[in-house]
Amino acid sequence: xxxxxxxxxxxxxxxxxxxxxxxxxxxxxxxxxxxxxxxxxxxxxxxxxxxxxxxxxxxxxxxxxxxxxxxxxxxxxxxxxxxxxxxxxxxxxxxxxxxxxxxxxxxxxxxxx
Amino acid sequence: xxxxxxxxxxxxxxxxxxxxxxxxxxxxxxxxxxxxxxxxxxxxxxxxxxxxxxxxxxxxxxxxxxxxxxxxxxxxxxxxxxxxxxxxxxxxxxxxxxxxxxxxxxxxxxxxxxxxxxxxxxx
Numbered sequence: 134x135x136x137x138x139x140x141x142x143x144x145x146x147x148x149x150x151x152x153x154x155x156x157x158x159x160x161x162x163x164x165x166x167x168x169x170x171x172x173x174x175x176x177x178x179x180x181x182x183x184x185x186x187x188x189x190x191x192x193x194x195x196x197x198x199x200x201x202x203x204x205x206x207x208x209x210x211x212x213x214x215x216x217x218x219x220x221x222x223x224x225x226x227x228x229x230x231x232x233x234x235x236x237x238x239x240x241x242x243x244x245x246x
Numbered sequence: 247x248x249x250x251x252x253x254x255x256x257x258x259x260x261x262x263x264x265x266x267x268x269x270x271x272x273x274x275x276x277x278x279x280x281x282x283x284x285x286x287x288x289x290x291x292x293x294x295x296x297x298x299x300x301x302x303x304x305x306x307x308x309x310x311x312x313x314x315x316x317x318x319x320x321x322x323x324x325x326x327x328x329x330x331x332x333x334x335x336x337x338x339x340x341x342x343x344x345x346x347x348x349x350x351x352x353x354x355x356x357x358x359x360x361x362x363x364x365x366x367x368x369x
Binding site: 182189232239 | 361
């Protein structure tokens with residue numbers, strides 16, 4: 134199984150400041166045939182189901198604010214929130230869909246400092 | 247608007263069975279692969295199972311293989327998860343999710359999630 138490891142486990146950032154979450158996969162999730170990273174980020178606000186933010190490592194889902202961005206390739210990925218808003222308080226998960234079983238990171242809890 | 251509404255959760259004794267349902271609307275269900283993902287109380291997300299658009303291909307996480315069965319009825323726009331021989335560690339909220347499989351591939355991200363249904367396995 135591909136193990137996804139996020140860092141940090143929790144993060145406190147001031148409003149308007151940048152938040153950065155990292156995710157490392159135990160093997161590459163870059164598919165050589167199409168040069169796509171089979172990797173996504175999800176946001177789960179308290180009491181809500183997860184919501185897709187980023188897919189193919191860097192493609193923002195429709196309706197997601199442009200302060201959210203994804204980067205990385207192969208085994209190392211980053212989610213950046215450029216200017217933290219109050220509504221961004223949530224747990225963020227990374228996921229690989231390169232192979233079964235699909236696996237998620239353990240989650241990063243983002244709070245306001 | 248895409249909607250996924252799960253039902254069928256509840257309290258069951260260890261060794262018992264439950265059948266979860268997911269009613270889908272707002273899209274042509276037969277065009278999409280569909281999955282189940284679960285989340286134990288206060289814990290992270292775990293992918294459980296996956297079915298292709300016509301139900302002929304399925305996959306499961308090892309911990310549920312032989313106990314859970316995913317199926318679908320496209321005519322009823324409904325996805326199912328039959329859960330047998332339930333264990334306390336199966337206690338979780340179960341989410342029905344849609345795979346963004348518009349290009350026909352199931353190896354894609356999850357673009358829509360239901361609100362979830364809670365399954366509690368306890369004596």
